[in-house]
Amino acid sequence: MPILALMLNATIWGLSWWPFRQFEGAGMHPLWTTVILYVLSLIVVLASQCTGNPQYAGEQDNDPAAATDCTANSPFAAQVRIAELQVYTR
Numbered sequence: 001m002p003i004l005a006l007m008l009n010a011t012i013w014g015l016s017w018w019p020f021r022q023f024e025g026a027g028m029h030p031l032w033t034t035v036i037l038y039v040l041s042l043i044v045v046l047a048s049q050c051t052g053n054p055q056y057a058g059e060q061d062n063d064p065a066a067a068t069d070c071t072a073n074s075p076f077a078a079q080v081r082i083a084e085l086q087v088y089t090r
Contacts, residue, residue: 019033019037020033020034023036
């Protein structure tokens with residue numbers, strides 16, 4: 001099992017760097033690649049459930065026992081949590 005976890009982690013790490021390599025290969029500066037990926041991430045967050053997409057406003061089912069309107073029933077409806085760790089070496 002630890003080997004599978006290590007392989008999954010290595011795969012995710014490699015895939016996360018793939019866009020940076022592609023943009024750099026096309027001649028784009030890494031700073032602009034970072035800006036583009038952050039803007040795309042922001043768009044995904046703003047379009048997701050409970051952070052602004054009107055398709056998720058209101059009740060999502062007909063079950064009165066389950067409150068599915070996350071903007072009205074969740075104390076964390078307006079919060080978006082993002083974690084990031086950057087390590088720089090020379």
